[in-house]
Amino acid sequence: MMISKKMEKALNAQINMELEAFYIYKQMSYVLQEMGLPVFGGFFADQAAEEQGHANKFANYILDQGGKVTLQPLKAPKAAYKTVEEICGDFVDHEVQVTKAINKLVELARSENDIAAEVMLNWFVSEQVEEVASANEMLDMVSKAKTEGQLLMLEGRVARMRGEG
Secondary structure (H helix, E strand, O other): OOOOOOHHHHEEEEEEEEHHHHHHHHHHHHHHHHHOOOOHHHHHHHHHHHHHHHHHHHHHHHHHOOOOOOOOOOOOOOOOOOOOHHHHHHHHHHHHHHHHHHHHHHHHHHHOHHHHHHHHHHHHHHHHHHHHHHHHHHHHHHHHHHHHHHHHHHHOOOOHHHHOO
């Protein structure tokens, strides 16, 4: 086995965090669709799919290193959102939490002199810069919209962020 038990355990925890993000963003997508904002909902559905892909990337790395993937239970995500701004604020907060977790994994890889893990994690470090920037952009846009009509106009901008417009 090329991966330490400590790294295997930490990466399994990260898989759980990524799957939790999938679950959270999927719920946000459904809530936004219920609010009549299908493009915003689509943005969060895309985010959910991306997080699922991240979980798979971690799982494949563990398997490639001769480790064992062990999934843990997921807690139910928050579903009682009142505003789009609240959703976007939680989006920012969650991406910051994920960034901190990735940084701790890099620190662990360095402390164990696990170059392969550090190289793999560098992709996630760069990805998190994009994720936090995207979350902050979304929150900034939404917080400036003071009416429902302005939110509907923002759907066009969100569509462009998703490459649809």
